[in-house]
Amino acid sequence: MATHASESDVIEVVLAPNHHSVGGAEQELRAGLAERPRRIPHRYGYDAAGSELFEEITRLPAYYPPRSERRLLRDHAEEMACLAGVAELVDLGAGSAEKSEILLSAMDTHGLLRAYTAIDVSPEPMKTAARRIAARWPKARVTAVHGDFTAALPWLQGRGHGRLMAMFGGTFDCLTPPERSRFLQALRTCCGPLDHVLLCVDLCQPLEAVRQAYQAGFTGERPVRRMFALNTLAHLNSAYGADFDPASFEPTVVYDVPRRQVQGQLRSTTRQRVILQQLGVTLDFTEDETFLHDVIQKFELHELVQHLASFGFQCRRHWVEAEFQCAALLLN
Numbered sequence: 001m002a003t004h005a006s007e008s009d010v011i012e013v014v015l016a017p018n019h020h021s022v023g024g025a026e027q028e029l030r031a032g033l034a035e036r037p038r039r040i041p042h043r044y045g046y047d048a049a050g051s052e053l054f055e056e057i058t059r060l061p062a063y064y065p066p067r068s069e070r071r072l073l074r075d076h077a078e079e080m081a082c083l084a085g086v087a088e089l090v091d092l093g094a095g096s097a098e099k100s101e102i103l104l105s106a107m108d109t110h111g112l113l114r115a116y117t118a119i120d121v122s123p124e125p126m127k128t129a130a131r132r133i134a135a136r137w138p139k140a141r142v143t144a145v146h147g148d149f150t151a152a153l154p155w156l157q158g159r160g161h162g163r164l165m166a167m168f169g170g171t172f173d174c175l176t177p178p179e180r181s182r183f184l185q186a187l188r189t190c191c192g193p194l195d196h197v198l199l200c201v202d203l204c205q206p207l208e209a210v211r212q213a214y215q216a217g218f219t220g221e222r223p224v225r226r227m228f229a230l231n232t233l234a235h236l237n238s239a240y241g242a243d244f245d246p247a248s249f250e251p252t253v254v255y256d257v258p259r260r261q262v263q264g265q266l267r268s269t270t271r272q273r274v275i276l277q278q279l280g281v282t283l284d285f286t287e288d289e290t291f292l293h294d295v296i297q298k299f300e301l302h303e304l305v306q307h308l309a310s311f312g313f314q315c316r317r318h319w320v321e322a323e324f325q326c327a328a329l330l331l332n
Helices: 022-034 048-058 065-084 098-109 123-136 149-156 177-190 207-215 224-240 301-309
Strands: 002-005 010-014 088-092 115-120 141-146 163-167 196-202 249-256 261-268 272-276 281-285 290-297 315-320 326-331
Touching (some): 010 123, 022 281, 048 123, 048 224, 065 098, 065 196, 065 315, 065 326, 088 098, 098 115, 115 149, 207 249, 224 261, 301 326
Parallel strands (some): 010 141, 088 115, 088 163, 115 141, 163 196
Antiparallel strands (some): 196 326, 249 261, 272 281, 315 326
């Protein structure tokens, strides 16, 4: 692990290989590509270019989740901060941290804020956000950790007490069931008796609202959702010496209602072979074969509370935004 303080008084941490496991990421990718339909783990959408494109997606008028979550936090952040009563916010999957600042402001209003720790696989947006937060709250200790949030949890264990481990921005929604289980188990192990968890998720909404939200950005002068999907292939080309031809894949989105899943798909427009040289993996695609680059789960609140309880988390309070049904759960 490398640690240093930047000029803006942000402590920067790069997790050592045993924490941010390259081998683990490769194993996860291999497993996803072996599934049927094939699946690229969601982390590969968030290199520097992908993170910027996703920020553009969040500003699309039809894409309601960020607005719904911001409204929920603005309405209830002070209650959340008071109930948790903690001095440090740990931001799991920080990104640009815009919504995190709402909670940080509430913590500061009540004289609680002492520290902020941001964790993200994409370092540049996170470091920019960390510098902004350090400038706004100069008395708070600000730490930026470059690494996967699940891999970072063992590093966090024992590093402070009385923390609020927060996950915003639909990050939990993007985890597959096995990924959610591994994350929740690692989070339970990491949390001490004075720690709390704030989990924001998307509940089921009317079908048409979901379709409009996730079909936005596929057309127009700057089709950012289409660009985001194809950038995942460019990221694999760069990271693993793959030879995906983005022009030979067509992005689509499907809402699987019975599974309550929004599926970002890539359809092969021709019969083709793709080689990931550094993995020694060869993929043969038939014409019109689809594979997944993004799977977003929608939840039923009572089912989620029961699922969290199976990992030892008790829900102290929950809040639901009325229009689009974003939910926040405070756990301990």
